[in-house]
Amino acid sequence: MKPFVAIGASVPGGLAAVGRLARFAVTALMRLLQPPWYPAQWLQQMLVIGWLSLPVVGLTAIFTGSALAQQIFIGGSRFNAASTVPAVTVIGVVRELGPVLGGLMVAGRVASAMAAELGTMRVTEQIDALVTLRTDPFRWLVAPRILAAVLVMPFLVLVSNALGVMGGWLLATQRLGFNSAQYLATTARYLEADDVISSLVKAGVFGFFIALMGCYHGYHSGGGAAGVGKATTNAVVSSFILILLSNLVITVIVFGS
Amino acid sequence: MTTPRIELAGVAKRFGSRQVLAGVDLAVMPGESLVIIGGSGTGKSVTLKIILGLIAPDAGSIKVDGQEVVGLNGAALDAHRARFGMLFQGGALFDSLPVWRNVSFALGGSIAARRASAVANLALVGLGADVADLKPAELSGGMQKRVALARAIAARPPIIFFDEPTAGLDPITAAVINDLIRELTTDLKITAVTITHDMHSVRTVADRVAMLHGGTIIWQGPLASLDGCDNAYVRQFITGSAHGPIRMPGAQR
Ligand SMILES: Nc1ncnc2c1ncn2[C@@H]1O[C@H](COP(=O)(O)OP(=O)(O)OP(=O)(O)O)[C@@H](O)[C@H]1O
Ligand SMILES: [Mg+2]
Numbered sequence: 447m448k449p450f451v452a453i454g455a456s457v458p459g460g461l462a463a464v465g466r467l468a469r470f471a472v473t474a475l476m477r478l479l480q481p482p483w484y485p486a487q488w489l490q491q492m493l494v495i496g497w498l499s500l501p502v503v504g505l506t507a508i509f510t511g512s513a514l515a516q517q518i519f520i521g522g523s524r525f526n527a528a529s530t531v532p533a534v535t536v537i538g539v540v541r542e543l544g545p546v547l548g549g550l551m552v553a554g555r556v557a558s559a560m561a562a563e564l565g566t567m568r569v570t571e572q573i574d575a576l577v578t579l580r581t582d583p584f585r586w587l588v589a590p591r592i593l594a595a596v597l598v599m600p601f602l603v604l605v606s607n608a609l610g611v612m613g614g615w616l617l618a619t620q621r622l623g624f625n626s627a628q629y630l631a632t633t634a635r636y637l638e639a640d641d642v643i644s645s646l647v648k649a650g651v652f653g654f655f656i657a658l659m660g661c662y663h664g665y666h667s668g669g670g671a672a673g674v675g676k677a678t679t680n681a682v683v684s685s686f687i688l689i690l691l692s693n694l695v696i697t698v699i700v701f702g703s
Numbered sequence: 704m705t706t707p708r709i710e711l712a713g714v715a716k717r718f719g720s721r722q723v724l725a726g727v728d729l730a731v732m733p734g735e736s737l738v739i740i741g742g743s744g745t746g747k748s749v750t751l752k753i754i755l756g757l758i759a760p761d762a763g764s765i766k767v768d769g770q771e772v773v774g775l776n777g778a779a780l781d782a783h784r785a786r787f788g789m790l791f792q793g794g795a796l797f798d799s800l801p802v803w804r805n806v807s808f809a810l811g812g813s814i815a816a817r818r819a820s821a822v823a824n825l826a827l828v829g830l831g832a833d834v835a836d837l838k839p840a841e842l843s844g845g846m847q848k849r850v851a852l853a854r855a856i857a858a859r860p861p862i863i864f865f866d867e868p869t870a871g872l873d874p875i876t877a878a879v880i881n882d883l884i885r886e887l888t889t890d891l892k893i894t895a896v897t898i899t900h901d902m903h904s905v906r907t908v909a910d911r912v913a914m915l916h917g918g919t920i921i922w923q924g925p926l927a928s929l930d931g932c933d934n935a936y937v938r939q940f941i942t943g944s945a946h947g948p949i950r951m952p953g954a955q956r
Binding site for chain 1: 752755757781784785787788789791793795796797798799808809854
């Protein structure tokens with residue numbers, strides 16, 4: 447009985463947390479709809495989230511795309527289907543690996559940084575100071591981060607997809623003896639608009655969760671350095687889980703039927 | 704009788720099992736400079752944050768210009784806060800922004816105008832234009848405190864709270880800051896509430912003094928009556944004696 451009692455006891459707390467999170471998200475989105483807006487903050491966040499994440503996301507995509515092509519080649523050879531490398535690589539990268547790995551890398555970089563920054567601002571009373579200087583922290587801090595992440599993630603995932611496919615192509619043509627033009631032609635033939643669209647939708651959703659988790663945990667950070675550390679950990683772990691879960695949901699909805 | 708600028712009645716606040724404020728009654732008149740004294744951890748900073756609506760009280764009423772402000776939200780709360788400037792005890796400077804943008808944060812106008820106003824306010828707290836482009840992290844603790852002070856007064860709000868404005872400053876700079884607060888209240892008719900542990904500050908800045916102890920205001924009166932006051936708690940505080948009714952937990956008798 448004990449485990450059930452424990453689970454039962456944690457349900458109200460869990461529901462309350464979900465409610466708080468939902469209210470936080472709704473507040474941030476509502477503030478995006480009405481002025482005052484702070485475009486300079488938006489641009490700065492886009493730069494921080496998008497431009498500065500490019501190297502990490504790009505390298506991850508190239509390495510993973512190459513490794514994927516190698517494994518498909520090995521697996522495919524057993525069934526005399528080694529020629530499926532370009533088709534399976536492009537589907538694997540664009541539908542799953544590009545957005546998911548891109549999302550996870552950006553979450554590791556950005557959700558942690560947001561939680562640490564907002565958490566420090568909370569514990570050093572900078573958020574209180576904002577309020578007394580007639581600036582809404584949701585407009586100044588939260589909304590720009592969420593907006594920037596949602597807008598910039600699709601762009602990052604496009605880059606991630608392209609580099610992932612390129613990684614596979616590089617490996618296949620340099621090590622596996624594929625003809626370059628044929629490889630690219632097959633890639634293009636098997637890539638469908640739905641794949642790209644679902645990839646971009648995933649990217650936007652992941653961007654939303656990354657910024658939401660970073661801001662939420664930072665904004666509600668507890669006292670001192672330990673509180674900020676805990677907020678940072680929670681932001682990364684929860685955004686990872688939300689990315690993987692929402693990825694599964696979107697995949698099942700788009701490709702499951 | 705004029706309406707008090709700020710009037711607290713029965714304000715109470717508990718954090719977990721600690722009853723920090725247990726019915727604070729306090730009034731500040733327009734243009735008056737009130738100094739709150741009291742031991743460390745007695746809830747002085749919490750009192751200011753409650754008035755600003757940064758912390759919700761458990762009970763009690765707070766009126767500003769006769770209007771109840773507890774429970775305000777949205778635009779009404781914004782309008783309430785727009786009347787205040789606040790110097791936070793820890794400075795609370797925005798460390799991502801340079802000094803001049805911190806000081807001019809609440810001001811409108813062109814960049815040049817805001818910068819000029821920031822430099823003018825920095826001069827009031829004894830800082831030169833050369834610090835304007837530095838980041839807060841590049842300043843000493845006392846300089847950060849003065850930048851925060853410049854930010855609190857920059858918009859010349861009608862009510863300003865100073866939480867330990869001279870803590871960590873050398874005696875000469877502290878004297879400049881004390882004179883500045885005095886001038887703001889005397890010349891600009893700004894209502895000021897200052898928290899300080901520094902008796903020199905109390906004597907320069909205060910029109911009236913209130914002492915917070917055990918969650919309530921145990922004594923208040925004009926500055927002139929401070930020295931003649933026979934309240935044992937106040938006497939111990941102003942003489943800075945370890946012997947008296949105020950006991951530190953764990954201290955020897
Ligand atoms: N956000 C908070 N959560 C929990 N407890 C708090 C919070 N803010 C203040 N307290 C507690 O309230 C009490 C009063 O704090 P406050 O900061 O008002 O003290 P103070 O009188 O300003 O002291 P000092 O002179 O040292 O600044 C302290 O015991 C503190 O632990
Ligand atoms: Mg304090």
